[in-house]
Amino acid sequence: YHSEGQKVKDRVEVLSTNALSGLLLVVVFLLIFLPGKIGLAASLSLPFAMLGTVGFMPIFGMNIDAITVLALVIALGMMVDNSVVISENFTRLRLDGLNPQDAASKSIENLWLPITATAFTTIAAFLPMLVTKGVMGQFIKWIPIVVSLALILSLLESFFFLPMRLVWAGKKVKERD
Numbered sequence: 227y228h229s230e231g232q233k234v235k236d237r238v239e240v241l242s243t244n245a246l247s248g249l250l251l252v253v254v255f256l257l258i259f260l261p262g263k264i265g266l267a268a269s270l271s272l273p274f275a276m277l278g279t280v281g282f283m284p285i286f287g288m289n290i291d292a293i294t295v296l297a298l299v300i301a302l303g304m305m306v307d308n309s310v311v312i313s314e315n316f317t318r319l320r321l322d323g324l325n326p327q328d329a330a331s332k333s334i335e336n337l338w339l340p341i342t343a344t345a346f347t348t349i350a351a352f353l354p355m356l357v358t359k360g361v362m363g364q365f366i367k368w369i370p371i372v373v374s375l376a377l378i379l380s381l382l383e384s385f386f387f388l389p390m391r392l393v394w395a396g397k398k399v400k401e402r403d
Contacts, residue, residue: 263395271309275380297372308384320399330389345377
């Protein structure tokens with residue numbers, strides 16, 4: 227028998243272990259595919275969006291339980307996608323000769339619509355879970371809410387904070403060997 231406090235602690239541990247594993251894998255892959263600091267700058271989107279999501283959960287009356295942890299783990303992989311696409315475009319524009327500020331601005335200008343559409347189509351795929359009736363509906367309603375919140379915060383992070391990190395990280399961009 228575990229106390230409620232121990233259950234929450236165990237769930238946070240599972241989430242943090244998955245988040246750290248995911249972040250480590252993301253950083254490794256980003257460093258393989260994006261040059262130097264740009265991969266690191268892109269990988270920071272994940273913890274920022276994750277912490278923002280957890281921070282907003284109490285506003286919606288959510289706590290960390292098995293369902294919200296599951297939703298966060300589901301969202302984990304999707305939360306970094308926006309920053310990867312923007313960072314790759316930024317890198318390409320830098321290699322084409324644009325300065326860091328112009329490359330960051332142009333990346334957001336060119337990609338905000340397709341990235342936003344992708345996020346909202348994913349959100350739309352989860353929304354039918356909100357209308358599930360009965361006891362099951364009461365349990366799973368938090369999944370689309372958490373996933374939606376995570377994706378929206380990921381979008382905001384990618385559009386407003388990532389460009390600043392890219393400008394810092396992308397001062398020198400070299401061709402990959």
